[in-house]
Amino acid sequence: MTTTVVELWTEEPLVRYVGQASARLVVIMTPAGQVLAQHGFAKAVDLMGIAALGAAIMASSGALADLVGEATFGALFHAGVRHGIHLAPCRTPRGPLVVLTVFGRETSIGLVEFFFDEFAAALHAAAPAEQARGPVLAENFEAELGSSLAALFGR
Amino acid sequence: MSEALERSLDRLSRVRGVRGSMFVAADDGLVVGQLLMEGVNGKAVAALAASLARKVGGAAAATGAGQLSFVQVEATAGTLLLAPAAGDLLVVALAEPQVNVGLCRLEMMRAAEAVR
Numbered sequence: 001m002t003t004t005v006v007e008l009w010t011e012e013p014l015v016r017y018v019g020q021a022s023a024r025l026v027v028i029m030t031p032a033g034q035v036l037a038q039h040g041f042a043k044a045v046d047l048m049g050i051a052a053l054g055a056a057i058m059a060s061s062g063a064l065a066d067l068v069g070e071a072t073f074g075a076l077f078h079a080g081v082r083h084g085i086h087l088a089p090c091r092t093p094r095g096p097l098v099v100l101t102v103f104g105r106e107t108s109i110g111l112v113e114f115f116f117d118e119f120a121a122a123l124h125a126a127a128p129a130e131q132a133r134g135p136v137l138a139e140n141f142e143a144e145l146g147s148s149l150a151a152l153f154g155r
Numbered sequence: 156m157s158e159a160l161e162r163s164l165d166r167l168s169r170v171r172g173v174r175g176s177m178f179v180a181a182d183d184g185l186v187v188g189q190l191l192m193e194g195v196n197g198k199a200v201a202a203l204a205a206s207l208a209r210k211v212g213g214a215a216a217a218t219g220a221g222q223l224s225f226v227q228v229e230a231t232a233g234t235l236l237l238a239p240a241a242g243d244l245l246v247v248a249l250a251e252p253q254v255n256v257g258l259c260r261l262e263m264m265r266a267a268e269a270v271r
Contacts, residue, residue, distance in 0.1 A: 107206070108182065108183050108185075109183045109184065109185060110185045110198070110201055110202030110206075111184055111203070111205075113198065114184075114199050114202040117198075
């Protein structure tokens with residue numbers, strides 16, 4: 001299984017987290033769904049689909065939290081028969097991030113949650129300060145997406 | 156958590172040297188109920204105890220030793236004890252190294268019975 005990153009500072013915490021939590025797939029992304037790093041994906045199309053859905057779930061959860069007067073609901077967990085997913089926000093000096101973890105029966109949500117706390121702290125410590133970012137324009141979006149995919153999948 | 160489960164954790168935690176006791180969901184490694192001394196990371200103990208139970212249980216089954224009934228891990232600074240209970244739960248105790256394991260085990264079996 002391969003780990004590839006767009007932003008280098010994410011690599012060491014991600015590799016450690018994957019090993020500790022025995023995660024199958026991990027995506028580190030911005031709340032807008034822009035992927036910063038991934039582990040375990042072989043196809044770009046799977047990664048972009050999962051990142052987009054994960055970001056959408058977090059956005060919906062945030063909106064629901066807002067409606068009921070909560071600042072945030074924190075982590076979300078879905079358990080399946082063979083796979084579970086853990087989706088959680090993470091604050092870093094680089095800005096807010098979202099981490100999606102897919103895990104199997106070889107580990108548990110308890111272990112994933114436990115090691116996620118360490119992972120979030122490691123990301124926070126490794127992250128550079130947020131750079132001033134311009135608005136995301138449609139004309140830049142495709143080029144940004146293309147360069148991210150090239151970095152992640154070498155295309 | 157039901158009153159009976161709370162009472163059983165209370166009894167277990169009263170054994171001299173016990174620093175914490177908990178019911179843990181064996182599949183998920185999440186805490187169902189706990190009674191811990193300050194400074195004990197319940198989330199970590201629950202996650203790691205469930206992982207340990209799964210691995211030791213697998214080893215016991217693979218070697219023909221049958222089902223897991225009790226696990227005792229002794230380390231320099233503490234002892235971890237765990238026993239399976241009904242409803243896919245584990246009874247877990249974290250204790251000082253010199254704890255009376257026999258007494259602890261008795262209370263853990265009572266706690267496991269309380270789950271039925």
